Amino acid sequence: GESVGLHLPTLSVQEGDNSIINCAYSNSASDYFIWYKQESGKGPQFIIDIRSNMDKRQGQRVTVLLNKTVKHLSLQIAATQPGDSAVYFCAERVNTGNQFYFGTGTSLTVIP
Amino acid sequence: NAGVTQTPKFQVLKTGQSMTLQCAQDMNHEYMSWYRQDPGMGLRLIHYSVGAGITDQGEVPNGYNVSRSTTEDFPLRLLSAAPSQTSVYFCASRKGYNEQFFGPGTRLTVL
Numbered sequence: 001g002e003s004v005g006l007h008l009p010t011l012s013v014q015e016g017d018n019s020i021i022n023c024a025y026s027n028s029a030s031d032y033f034i035w036y037k038q039e040s041g042k043g044p045q046f047i048i049d050i051r052s053n054m055d056k057r058q059g060q061r062v063t064v065l066l067n068k069t070v071k072h073l074s075l076q077i078a079a080t081q082p083g084d085s086a087v088y089f090c091a092e093r094v095n096t097g098n099q100f101y102f103g104t105g106t107s108l109t110v111i112p
Numbered sequence: 113n114a115g116v117t118q119t120p121k122f123q124v125l126k127t128g129q130s131m132t133l134q135c136a137q138d139m140n141h142e143y144m145s146w147y148r149q150d151p152g153m154g155l156r157l158i159h160y161s162v163g164a165g166i167t168d169q170g171e172v173p174n175g176y177n178v179s180r181s182t183t184e185d186f187p188l189r190l191l192s193a194a195p196s197q198t199s200v201y202f203c204a205s206r207k208g209y210n211e212q213f214f215g216p217g218t219r220l221t222v223l
Contacts, residue, residue: 034211043116043202043214044155089154093209098143098162099170100212102154 012109019077021106023090026071030092035064035075038087038105047075047088077108085110113138116215118203124221125193133188133218135203141213143206144186145170146178148199149217155202161186193222 013019025033031052036044050057050064050073057064063076073090089105119134137144145160147170157170161180175197177189186205190197198221204212 032209041217043216046211046213049211091155098160098168099157102147102156104152104154 009104010107010109012111013080015080015082015110015112017080019075019080019084019108019110021075021077021088021108023073023075023103024071025073025090025092025101027092027094028068028071029095031095032093033064033066033073034091034100035062035073036089036091036102037084038089040086044089080108080110082110082112084108115139116203116205116213118201118215118218120218121216122219124223125190126223127194129190129193131190131193133190133201133203133220135186135188135215136184137186137203137205137213138184139205139207139213140183141205141207142183143208143212144180145204145212146176146186146188147202147204148172148197149202150199158188158201190220193220195222198222 034049035047037047038044048059048062048064050066055066061078065074087105087107089103091100091102093100116137142163146158147155149155156172158176159178161167164183167178201218203215206212
């Protein structure tokens with residue numbers, strides 16, 4: 001199977017600071033990536049996506065960076081808020097196939 | 113739109129029992145899938161469907177059956193429950209090769 005991993009299992013940040021969550025993927029043929037947020041007891045929620053022909057994409061308070069050279073993906077959250085506390089994980093799709101492969105997740109805790 | 117709905121929210125089974133986890137979506141998405149989520153592991157694909165009447169196996173299909181008779185519904189059947197199937201199950205749908213929308217999950221415990 002595919003290897004989609006996260007560098008850190010937990011991350012604590014002060015409210016108002018920026019957060020950076022990292023993800024490594026193994027397949028150079030992956031062409032589409034998604035970041036999800038999962039709150040306790042809920043299903044994953046789409047945050048932002050990026051295609052392999054891009055290296056950066058911005059949303060509201062979030063930015064995804066893609067470095068295909070080192071197969072690395074990161075999610076940056078600006079001005080982190082208590083409501084951002086959740087597990088974040090990345091997913092990759094290989095060559096427009098039907099399957100996504102998911103990382104194990106990083107637990108983000110925002111300290112008020 | 114209700115999005116992706118799943119029932120039940122919680123279920124406890126005894127080893128050997130069978131049951132069906134229900135999933136429905138009202139977004140007219142062609143693609144639907146079932147995942148399981150276990151501690152310390154990423155979501156793993158069980159089965160998926162690219163349209164009514166078409167299903168295929170994912171990464172961990174053993175012990176599960178699916179069918180897709182309508183665009184809206186994609187039930188997951190456990191034929192003979194085993195403790196190893198204790199997990200949280202998520203149904204998801206998407207249109208084309210885009211983001212997936214997930215349901216709220218079913219927490220299953222097999223004793």
